[in-house]
Amino acid sequence: MSQSLLNIKELSIGYESQRALYPEITEQAHSAELIALVGRNGVGKSTLLRSLAGLQHPLEGSIEVDGVNLNSISRSEKARLISFVPSEQVKIQNLSIRSFVGLARFPYAGWGGGLSKHDWSIVDSALSSVGISNLSARDISLVSDGERHRAMIAFAIAQDTRVILLDEPTAFLDLPNKFETVRLLSQIASENSKTVIYSTHDLQGAIHEADSIWMMLPDGMVSGSPEDLALSESFQKLLVNTYVTFDMDTGTFKNKPSGSEQVYVTGEGLQLFWTVKMLQRIGYSVTTTDSASKRIVCSKTSSSLMWDLEVDGEPKLQFSTLKNLAERLKNNVKKCVS
Amino acid sequence: MSLLSKNRSVVLFAVISVLLIVLFFIDTVLGSVLIPFSDVLEVLLGKGENAVYKTIILEFRIPKAIVAVLAGSALSVSGLQMQTVFRNPLAGPYVLGISSGASLGVAIVVLGVSASGFSSLSGLGTSFSLAAAAWIGAFVVLMVVLAVSLRVKDIMTILIMGMMFGSAASALVSVLQFFSSESMLKAFVIWTMGSLSSVAGMQLWVFGVAVLIGLVLSILSIPTLNVMQLGEGYAKTLGMNLTLARVMVFVSTSLLAGSVTAFCGPIGFIGIAVPHISRLMFRTASHSVLIPSVMLTGSVTLLLCDILAQLPGMESTLPLNSVTSLVGIPVVIYVVFRNRKFAGV
Numbered sequence: 001m002s003q004s005l006l007n008i009k010e011l012s013i014g015y016e017s018q019r020a021l022y023p024e025i026t027e028q029a030h031s032a033e034l035i036a037l038v039g040r041n042g043v044g045k046s047t048l049l050r051s052l053a054g055l056q057h058p059l060e061g062s063i064e065v066d067g068v069n070l071n072s073i074s075r076s077e078k079a080r081l082i083s084f085v086p087s088e089q090v091k092i093q094n095l096s097i098r099s100f101v102g103l104a105r106f107p108y109a110g111w112g113g114g115l116s117k118h119d120w121s122i123v124d125s126a127l128s129s130v131g132i133s134n135l136s137a138r139d140i141s142l143v144s145d146g147e148r149h150r151a152m153i154a155f156a157i158a159q160d161t162r163v164i165l166l167d168e169p170t171a172f173l174d175l176p177n178k179f180e181t182v183r184l185l186s187q188i189a190s191e192n193s194k195t196v197i198y199s200t201h202d203l204q205g206a207i208h209e210a211d212s213i214w215m216m217l218p219d220g221m222v223s224g225s226p227e228d229l230a231l232s233e234s235f236q237k238l239l240v241n242t243y244v245t246f247d248m249d250t251g252t253f254k255n256k257p258s259g260s261e262q263v264y265v266t267g268e269g270l271q272l273f274w275t276v277k278m279l280q281r282i283g284y285s286v287t288t289t290d291s292a293s294k295r296i297v298c299s300k301t302s303s304s305l306m307w308d309l310e311v312d313g314e315p316k317l318q319f320s321t322l323k324n325l326a327e328r329l330k331n332n333v334k335k336c337v338s
Numbered sequence: 339m340s341l342l343s344k345n346r347s348v349v350l351f352a353v354i355s356v357l358l359i360v361l362f363f364i365d366t367v368l369g370s371v372l373i374p375f376s377d378v379l380e381v382l383l384g385k386g387e388n389a390v391y392k393t394i395i396l397e398f399r400i401p402k403a404i405v406a407v408l409a410g411s412a413l414s415v416s417g418l419q420m421q422t423v424f425r426n427p428l429a430g431p432y433v434l435g436i437s438s439g440a441s442l443g444v445a446i447v448v449l450g451v452s453a454s455g456f457s458s459l460s461g462l463g464t465s466f467s468l469a470a471a472a473w474i475g476a477f478v479v480l481m482v483v484l485a486v487s488l489r490v491k492d493i494m495t496i497l498i499m500g501m502m503f504g505s506a507a508s509a510l511v512s513v514l515q516f517f518s519s520e521s522m523l524k525a526f527v528i529w530t531m532g533s534l535s536s537v538a539g540m541q542l543w544v545f546g547v548a549v550l551i552g553l554v555l556s557i558l559s560i561p562t563l564n565v566m567q568l569g570e571g572y573a574k575t576l577g578m579n580l581t582l583a584r585v586m587v588f589v590s591t592s593l594l595a596g597s598v599t600a601f602c603g604p605i606g607f608i609g610i611a612v613p614h615i616s617r618l619m620f621r622t623a624s625h626s627v628l629i630p631s632v633m634l635t636g637s638v639t640l641l642l643c644d645i646l647a648q649l650p651g652m653e654s655t656l657p658l659n660s661v662t663s664l665v666g667i668p669v670v671i672y673v674v675f676r677n678r679k680f681a682g683v
Contacts, residue, residue: 055574079577086571095567095623106565106576113561113626159576 004028005195006052006163011061013044013051020059021047023220029197029212031162034189036206037199038238039216045199046087048216049165052197053084065163079107083159085152087167091141097151098136101126104158126158127151130184146177153181157188164188166198170205178202182209203235204253254280262287263329267298271305278322282330296325347627350619354634358407361641365403366395368648370655398535401542405534406644407637408549409602410612412594414636415556417609418616418628419587422567424497427673431595431609433497434483434588435504436476440599441530442507443475444468448526449511449518466541468529469600476596479503480588487584493570496584531657532603534644545601552593556629559586563625606659607666608643612636614673639665 006029014021022044029035039045051058054070063070065081073081083104090100104126105119115123127133130150135143140151149169156164166185170178182198182205189196189211197214200206206213207226215222215229215238222234229235235246235253245254263284265275275298276286284294297308307319309328319325367378373391380386381395416431424433432438447467479500486499515523537545556563562583565573573580598605616631617623643665647656 053575055571074577075579076577079575084571084575086569088569088571090568090572092567092623094617094621099622099624100568103565103568103572104576106561106578109561111561113564 005031005033005066006197007062007064007067008052009062009064011048011051011063012059013047014059016057022216024061025221027214027221027223029163029195031193031195032190033195033211034186034209035195035197035212035214036203036210037197037214037216038201038203038206039199040218040238043216043218045216046167049084049167049197049199052163053082053165054078055084076107079159079161081161082163082165083156083161085156085164085166085169087169087171089145089148089172090152091148093139093141095140096137097132097140097143097154098123098127100140100151101154101158104155107159122160123154123158126154129157129188130154145172146174146180149173149177149181150184153184153188157192161194163195163197166196168200169198170200170202178205182206186210203238207251260285261294262292263294263296264288264290264292265296265298267296271298271300275307275322278326279329282326284329294329343621347620347622347631351631351634354631354638358634358638358641361638361645362403362407365406365641365645366399368645368650369394369399370648370653397538401538402534402644403641404542405537405545405602406640408546409534409598409605410608410636410638410640411633412549412552412598412636413605413609413640414612414616414632415553415629416591416594418613418625418632419556419559419563419591420609421613422563422625423584423587424493425567425569426497427614428610428670429497430607431591431598432504432604434500434591435479435502435507436592436595437599437604438504438507438511439475439477439479440472440596441475441511441604443471443473443478444529445511445514445526446475447471448529449514449522469541469544472600473596475507476592476599479507480592480596483588484585487588488581491570491580529603530659532605532659532662534602534640534658537601541601545597548593548597552590552597553633555586555590555593559583559590560625560629563587563629564623567623603659605640606663607670608636608640608662611666611669612639614669615639 008025008027011025012020012022013025025048037045037048047056050056052063054075068081070078070082092100101123102115102120105115105123106113108119109115124133124136127136130153132147132150132154135147135151140148143151149172153166153169156166169185170181173181185196185198186209188194207230210226212223213226213229215234217237222229222237224232224234230246230248230251233248239246246252247254261284263279264287265272265279267275275296279286279296293312295310297310299306299308304320307322307325309317309319309325317328319328366382367373367375371394373394377386377388377391378395381392386392386395413431417429420429420431420433421427423429482503483496483500487496490496490499515526518526562573562578565576565578566580566583570580573583595609612635613628613632616628616635619635620627620631622628640662643658643661646665647658647661649655
């Protein structure tokens with residue numbers, strides 16, 4: 001493995017004159033590595049990112065970038081090694097996106113704050129690398145949330161640092177924008193040999209895209225590749241005292257445990273797949289033994305899909321949508337309970 | 339687009355500059371003594387022979403117009419700086435409590451002395467002692483704000499401290515007012531109405547130098563102001579020395595707003611309204627354009643207010659502070675309604 005770019009040693013985070021918020025953290029990050037920082041609300045993800053970015057002082061420990069201890073260098077030298085994209089959106093009226101990204105060159109500008117041609121070419125290539133060159137003259141307060149967040153990522157690229165930190169970059173985005181943002185971060189990390197660390201609540205997205213996951217559990221940090229964490233059953237630790245479970249077979253999270261009542265299903269292809277999904281959603285477990293008291297037969301005619309429900313001691317029923325079938329099954333459960 | 343906006347800025351700067359010269363001239367023509375236009379021109383060209391006209395124009399009207407230009411720039415630049423640093427469109431030159439500090443200084447001189455029995459003290463009304471007192475009051479508030487901002491990192495805390503300190507100063511002024519004699523009270527109330535005409539001779543030089551230093555500091559702050567409008571997080575990530583940057587802006591604002599308050603009284607709403615007029619016209623958030631544009635626009639606005647206060651064609655004049663408020667308030671209301679965040683649209 002390549003030499004570590006970001007080296008965190010025995011870092012203790014928290015607010016001045018108070019006890020440490022979190023157990024000491026020792027982690028390494030490498031170049032071209034995309035890291036997702038996950039953890040429950042309030043565990044200290046933002047505090048860790050803010051401490052790494054130098055927005056607040058760590059209580060103890062050291063942070064090194066490229067072998068340089070951040071405590072031993074000036075503010076502006078630090079600003080050339082590590083950049084931070086806050087979760088709060090920039091909504092300043094009359095500020096064009098290009099001018100906004102131009103401000104990222106502040107650590108490189110002289111006393112007058114003027115930017116050179118070289119600076120502007122870096123700004124323009126940052127804009128094009130996030131795909132918003134066409135918006136460069138637009139007012140940043142008037143573009144969509146997704147576009148604004150890309151401008152904020154372009155800002156970090158233009159700041160030209162080895163490490164980029166982002167606080168919940170996908171929080172306000174719709175589904176396609178979420179995926180696109182994480183893909184973009186992955187691309188930035190690999191193409192420019194940077195370390196990109198982003199905090200997120202989208203564990204599912206992190207499992208699919210991140211090279212590593214840093215999991216902030218209440219009793220300490222657990223890290224590794226998403227697959228290693230899955231195999232060591234670490235995700236379950238994040239889900240203690242919740243209704244959510246991690247399904248090892250599919251690599252997805254589910255928000256209900258499988259029900260105790262069994263149902264037998266026959267059918268084929270996608271119709272069977274989505275029928276099973278529905279049954280799991282409403283709390284049934286699917287069995288392959290036809291001795292179960294409820295049996296569903298998936299069938300199809302030339303124009304539509306059909307479902308037959310057989311329940312012991314009741315007449316056979318036919319449904320044309322899964323919605324109706326689900327309602328019928330739910331009522332059945334209620335009857336049994338009452 | 340950027341070329342287009344550049345051209346737009348150049349045209350706007352040219353138009354406002356011409357307007358400034360025209361209004362400066364009108365301001366010297368108008369006054370309670372009617373001086374024919376041709377005589378004004380002659381005096382300005384150094385050819386006038388009427389000694390009375392000469393005195394009125396050279397010793398009263400031109401200094402007054404210069405004060406309008408300086409005070410308009412000063413108030414507008416300090417208002418812009420406060421709006422940027424506090425990231426609040428309704429901030430103005432007086433949010434740090436500078437004006438209240440200055441008022442307290444003046445009140446102590448005008449009212450405090452009378453309350454303690456020295457009512458016959460002569461020369462109290464001279465504007466220079468008032469200016470000195472106002473300056474000291476503004477300076478004390480500045481020191482407190484600086485002391486707070488060196489220790490406290492949160493900008494909202496600094497804002498609240500400034501406002502509370504200002505309110506405390508106002509409360510003390512009320513106490514002094516309650517115990518003062520009628521004539522002293524009147525002198526104080528007249529000071530609060532604002533006037534550009536009490537600055538002349540040596541005072542004009544002191545005022546001019548103070549304002550120029552404040553303006554130079556604000557020009558030096560242009561790069562950091564551009565970053566500060568993004569908020570503390572960005573300022574720190576970009577390696578900016580936030581404390582130093584704020585101290586520079588606060589010193590500049592105190593020099594500018596404090597001097598205007600000291601010499602002209604507390605002139606309201608110019609400092610809040612003019613930065614918005616500039617933003618509407620220039621459509622930029624870059625302080626390298628905004629600072630010079632608010633200087634020009636502020637000068638033009640205060641000249642205009644002074645012309646209106648003269649009530650052209652009549653012998654009496656209006657209190658300047660009322661005119662600036664009546665001109666500024668509609669702008670502020672417009673901004674509040676235009677701002678989606680405030681209007682709740």
